[in-house]
Amino acid sequence: PDAPIGPLTGLSAVERARVTASARPTPPAADGPPGLWDRFAATVERCPDAVAVTDPAAGHTLTYRQLDRAAARYAAVLRRAGVGAGDRVIVQVDRSAAEVVAVLALLRTGACYVPVPRETAADWRTEVLRVTGATVAVTSAGLRGDWPERVRPVAPWAPDPAPDDESQIAQPQPQPQPRTADSTAYVSFTSGTTGTPKGVEVPDRAVIRLATDPDLLRAADDEDPGRRRSMLRMAPLAFDASTLELFHPLLNGDRVTILPPGPAAPREIGAFLREEGVTHAWLTAGLFRLMARHEAAALGALRQVLTGGDVVSPAHVRTVMEAGPGLRVTNGYGPTENTTFTTVHHVTSAEEVGDTVPIGRPVNGTGVLVADEAGRPVPPGVDGELYATGLGLAHGYAGDAGRTAAAFVTLPWLAGERAYATGDVVRWDDTGRLLFRGRRDRQIKVRGHRVELAAIEAHLRARPGVVDAHVSAVGTDDSDETDRAVLAAVVGPPASALRELVTSLADTFPPYARPALWCLVPSLPLNHNGKVDTAALAARAQPTE
Ligand code: ADP
Secondary structure (H helix, E strand, O other): OOOOOOOOOOOOHHHHHHHHHOOOOOOEEEEEEOHHHHHHHHHHHHHHOOEEEEOOOOOOEEEEHHHHHHHHHHHHHHOOOOOOOEEEEEOOOOOHHHHHHHHHHHHHOOEEEEEEOOOOHHHHHHHHHHHHOOEEEOOOOOOHHHHOOOOOOOOOOOOOOOOOOEEEEEHOOOOOOOOOOEEEEEEEEEEEOOOOEEEEEEEEHHHHHHOOOOOOOOOOOOOOOOOOEEEEEOOOOOHHHHHHHHHHHHHHHEEEEEEEEEEEEEHHHHHHHHHHOOEEEEEEHHHHHHHHHHHHHHHHHHOOEEEEOOOHHHHHHHHHHHHHHOOEEEEEOOHHHHHHOOOOEOOOHHHHOOOOOOEEEEEEEEEEEOOOOOOOOOOOOOOOOEEEOOOOOEEEOOOHHHHHHHEEEEHHHHEEEEEEEEEEEEEEEEOOOOEEEEHHEEEEEEOEEEEHHHHHHHHHHHHOOOOOOEEEEEEEEOOOOOOOOOOOOOEEEOHHHHHHHHHHHHOOOOOOOOOEEEEEEOOOEOOOOOOHHHHHHHHOOEEOO
16 A cells, blocks of 8 residues: 655645645546546547658658558458467567557457667566566567567568458458556566666556647647647657657647668768657756757757657757757656646747756646655755656556555545655645656765765856756665765866866865866767666766866
């Protein structure tokens, strides 16, 4: 059972009302069937001839009707491989229309998908199999050998020679299996901060609440309300930005536009956005920075760019807004455990960008609470841990009741509402928006003292000539704190300015908090998840004398 947190003692009536109002999830925006497949089927009925998926690399374009048929036929293939309702099935397929078909066919079969990236360590795969009990894997050619023999491989969907061949359509297809709001849509593995994979089990309702948020994505065209959005599909399926990229379009009759598989440089992404007429894109904070520097015009030409997953740099938001005055840039914040977004903040002009980009307000069907270490709500202006409530919450961690109970708590003063403790430190500003302040675990200890890495980072970012900064801890996590050091990576200033940066920190921070290791880099290196690659920075760092 989830552990309670609270209480609301000591709060004024006004404070109490404010806290309960924001912690209570906003009501869901749209009515419709409770299961994800049925929601998709309803879209197919609404706009059968609209384009659902474009996969230029493979040369496929599928309308909603064609995608529905492809999913039905591929569901029959999965059934023959033994897949049934409630099963968990590995999906390890390159970014493609075939990946979309695999996901939909699994949902139609009553199963759920377990995305696994192309490059995974053997230990990771073993853990995924152990935790999910998966016995079937949809895998691209060349990847099947990675799995043990007891895992049955199924080749991904390939288009039929004659897509409109009536004899094929007439073949009996298994009926879609019933799904409920509670059915698991996918199990997404994140490494967490400790390195051991955690399988986050996400229910249908959580995905539906994201895809039906009426304010999340603006229309493709203010003048032509009938014009459909075209959403870039880029994030690895194992990364939950893919939930937005796939299901927002597919439940709204919009187009999923698939970037060719494999790594892509900013220039190639920019060219793709232009050539394919993409209107909406989600980029990690790191890729957003790179695109802002090299392809600002390509982003400026979109209707909306969503970014997040990490602290978003205000300078780069400004650059992109200046390149596209009609654009909307959205800072989307949230952990996988609360399904892609917990809060969002929309920026609509370059002028409004201050020294931080707020993470904003809760999305559809979501509530938030900011509380101190004892679980007591804190007033605006005070840092506390963010808790999320509502329809976006995951069931928990597959096969790990202990971790689930530690992270998912209940609010006794809100009729036992369930809440996820994000581990993120935030505060309310005086206009009712949330500001991201750092990770709880970015609060490190050096020789017994607490160090806020985010605070050092903010200080460096505000120095003249600094385009970007990243501060991390190097050294072991659990051992003696004496061998831990703070590393600062800085983008922008010339090497001769380093001295000045070091001195400027000495004015503000005590000696133990000052970075002992420094590096000047042309841009922050990113790992395959699009987050700042701290290991690469550590390899380059030099000690200050
Ligand atoms: P994501 O897919 O968003 O990276 P993870 O579950 O891997 O999801 O990581 C979630 C964590 O990433 C959050 O708890 C927070 O620390 C950080 N994060 C996500 N979005 C933002 C954002 N917009 N600003 C700052 N930090 C963010």
